[in-house]
Amino acid sequence: MLSDTEMMIRLLSAAALGSLIGFERERLLWAAGIRTHMLVCVGSCLVMLVSQYGFTNILTHDHVVLDPSRIAAQVVSGIGFLGAGAILVRGEIVKGLTTAASIWTVAAIGLAVGGGLYLAAGASTVIILLILAGMKPLEEAYRSRNQTCMLKVGVENNALTPELLREALTLRPSQVKRFLVESRAPEGIDELSILLSKVSSQDIATYPDKLQELDGVRSVTVVKRVKDRPAGMT
Incomplete structure (x- = not known):
């Protein structure tokens, strides 16, 4: 006992x-x-x-x-x-x-x-x-480089293509998950919805300025930013 x-x-x-x-x-x-x-x-x-x-x-x-x-x-x-x-x-x-x-x-x-x-x-x-x-700092550092963001871009008709987008933002083809024309205004302005993945928070902050430098781009808004959660991390 x-x-x-x-x-x-x-x-x-x-x-x-x-x-x-x-x-x-x-x-x-x-x-x-x-x-x-x-x-x-x-x-x-x-x-x-x-x-x-x-x-x-x-x-x-x-x-x-x-x-x-x-x-x-x-x-x-x-x-x-x-x-x-x-x-x-x-x-x-x-x-x-x-x-x-x-x-x-x-x-x-x-x-x-x-x-x-x-x-x-x-x-x-x-x-x-x-x-x-x-492991918390390492996990946060990984997540900061692996985020998903949604961009709303107003452009003149056909002024922005997926290829031009990737070139302007230095993206790989796999990072562009969605490139959708949501509406076409009578005045010739397209409303694009663009979903990007595996991008860093620092890069996301520069996207509006980079896109607005392109001819035909009228407005750029980051409407959604979501951290990708890798498997096994919480």
């Missing part, structure tokens, strides 16, 4: 490790912050302790065999309800996937501490913090 001192050390260690990851989420003002991560980690640790040592009296009976991993396994599947609560859908954008993943990994850390795997739990905490905080 585990001593009371060792049991307290494991529970407090789980609370401390969970708070470190929770602080990183709290810093970004996500709903699941320090307290949520601490509770998940301590709760998982407690479940692991119960799974390992909560049935020692029953094991003294004849023909009784228990699998201590069965209760712990329910934490891995059951923590999904908290993850679902952390995910928000705003229009076409899904937010909170990273926080949901951090809650799930904190549960695993709690199970590891409950099982006495201090090195694995501590190393996992450091790795998770590096992923959450250290």
Whole structure:
């Protein structure tokens, strides 16, 4: 049977490790912050302790065999309800996937501490913090270079073609996703809707000036700018 001192050390260690990851989420003002991560980690640790040592009296009976991993396994599947609560859908954008993943990994850390795997739990905490905080600047830098924008361009009839657009903005053919003439005004002005992808925020800011230098271009407006979210990043 585990001593009371060792049991307290494991529970407090789980609370401390969970708070470190929770602080990183709290810093970004996500709903699941320090307290949520601490509770998940301590709760998982407690479940692991119960799974390992909560049935020692029953094991003294004849023909009784228990699998201590069965209760712990329910934490891995059951923590999904908290993850679902952390995910928000705003229009076409899904937010909170990273926080949901951090809650799930904190549960695993709690199970590891409950099982006495201090090195694995501590190393996992450091790795998770590096992923959450250290990878953020790299992720933002990648996204700033991979955005999608919509341009509304007013031009004289047939004054702007896809080839001329790519040449003026130094674009690859694959970056022009849509080149559509939405309307033709009686005075001979076409309203173009142009969708570009994989362009940087710095380039988007220069597009209106570059296009207005072309003959026949009357107006250019950036009406939509959406960050492309690469798979696996949130």
